[in-house]
Amino acid sequence: MAVNQPLFPKMNPVTGISLGTTNAGIKQTERDDLLVMQMVKGGSCAAVFTQNAFCAAPIHIAKSHLDKNPRWLVINSGNANAGTGQQGMDDGLKTCTEIARLVGGSCSQVLPFSTGVIGENLPIKKIITALPKAIESLTETHWQEAANAIMTTDTFAKGASKVIEIKGEKITITGISKGAGMIQPNMATMLGFIATDAKISQPLLQNCLSHAAEHSFNRITIDGDTSTNDACVVMASGCSKVAEITVESESYSIFSKAIEDICKTLAEAIVRDGEGATKFIRIHVEQALNQNEAMIVGKTIAHSPLVKTAFFASDPNWGRILAAIGRAEIKNLNVEKIEIYLDNICIVENGCRAESYTELAGQAVMNKEEITMIVKLGRGKVKEEILTCDFSYDYVKINAEYRT
């Protein structure tokens, strides 16, 4: 169902960060569903978390462990450990304690993450039993196995990797993500894990990640539902020969941009794998007064079930786009200044159908699998991009049958 599924890229190993996976039998019997990531001593770790008020037990634990120099991540798919109360906290902590025991660290150095069905207790015995196997398999090359192990309704594994050069020395950044439904991340994606060998302090790494997440994961939406378990983590091992990245160093902007690129690639892959998606849609809102109104207009269009079903039907039903903009509660919106384009075809100008527009031309664009919609508000100079997908029979099917 994915729209132009990207090939799984060559994943450059990151010195100092290794990955181990196994099958714990949580929901899957055949493919791996448990991932452990390990970083050498002396690195730094930053993370962003869901803003959903009902955040899951592992998110609570990961938040409280983030400033304890974490070196291990443990991620299970198949069960979100959300809405599980005190039992969920106990189960999450037990997982951390067991990893600490096995590797000789402390419980507070482990960040746990879970993804899957909400409201069921974690099968903690299965996880404890499986952990030694995951740890035994730790190597720096296990990226594809890791990407596979964190999938739920995803139809393909998502990865991105990049090597940047600074003064003749290299920094590697490699990451994975998962997510296909309950996707309107707010501060993070469903789950994203990025590793780099850069030497960088925790606060600066956190800055890079927060900025990157804001301009990547926070600009995508599949169904407008924000998960209880969203998180994105970046670990920096410090093993690269490039000198420490500081605010003053030239390398900072290069590194920060590279983290953003990785996040954008991972975020885009999530939209391409949107549940039931048949179209990949970029919504460019231009000429907005400020970022807020550009985002509101973009998201109102992206969430409109009528717009999404029109895309599914390849129907250039621009009246629905116009109606969505109109209900976005933008103050003093002058509809006569609005222009809407599908790719390079102007469909709306002066608030009504463009004179040059023909259904034939609109139809030709709508038949494509990838479409860029440009909305010019005629109010200012701010521009934002939101990525989304269409709404198909299969979205309903996938979500009507998810638990059964």
Added chain:
Amino acid sequence: MAVNQPLFPKMNPVTGISLGTTNAGIKQTERDDLLVMQMVKGGSCAAVFTQNAFCAAPIHIAKSHLDKNPRWLVINSGNANAGTGQQGMDDGLKTCTEIARLVGGSCSQVLPFSTGVIGENLPIKKIITALPKAIESLTETHWQEAANAIMTTDTFAKGASKVIEIKGEKITITGISKGAGMIQPNMATMLGFIATDAKISQPLLQNCLSHAAEHSFNRITIDGDTSTNDACVVMASGCSKVAEITVESESYSIFSKAIEDICKTLAEAIVRDGEGATKFIRIHVEQALNQNEAMIVGKTIAHSPLVKTAFFASDPNWGRILAAIGRAEIKNLNVEKIEIYLDNICIVENGCRAESYTELAGQAVMNKEEITMIVKLGRGKVKEEILTCDFSYDYVKINAEYRT
């Protein structure tokens, strides 16, 4: 597809207000698609309109005619005359002028309304040609024909009628509505037309209608999309023998309540006829700090595609309800105080699954066609009700095939 479709009720004629319909061949070739309503001299007329910034040409015209003592309404289905620019305004005004010519009134006494596809010009010649026939057929008993003529994707005609008694004399209130998609009315429904023989000033009638619309049409949502053409009108002929209703009169609260009841019945019928609906869902948000947060929580749940598809699947997937509440951006929400019920079954308490809850009990409720969800926020005393429906394959089908 409708959920417990109500029988079309006995529609009490309203003295002084008559209705005439005909087929103008706008989109339908067999059933009527044009309605004219006429009120005797000396009555009053109030209306509420869509808040969508892209409101349609007829809405602009109706707004500007509202204070000119309107006596005629003209409604066509099959074409919304929205996103049609100056041509749309000209076409709307031509319709008004032609009615005025035929009945001997003035153009500004006619309020036009249109519903149907957005972005196509009104087939004005067909409408002008058909108008005499509609006017010829004006009678006080044509309510069912009127309700039929304004339908688009509706699967049944919607009506409500009530006779109230004040000091031994009677007031009749009878109304019709339409709507099945693009429904999250903001100040009005898709289209609602109510007639009464009460004697009441325009400002007071407007008060009654605004209050009633706020507590009926503005509490329903099918897909979260607010139409460009929403409007609800009430005409009061003043033909009843009941003395004029004034703010001070005892009759005011009785009459106001009756208008609200009629609006609620019409609004509920719209939800039951939601596009593709298989379930009718009442969401009661209780113990909120204020009306605003109760409405936000209710609407976030009602718009969640994941909650809606779970209802379609009769799946008591309460994790999705909880995730929707959590993303509703309520400040300082203490999730541990939240309780959620499906009918009388407590599913969530203290922010996680209720101890007494069993999937069997949850499943039994979800299998029903009508379900009440109660969300107790544990913050205050305010209570609101939102009505909605589920999200099915047929919603996608109807909206993917609407124009083709």
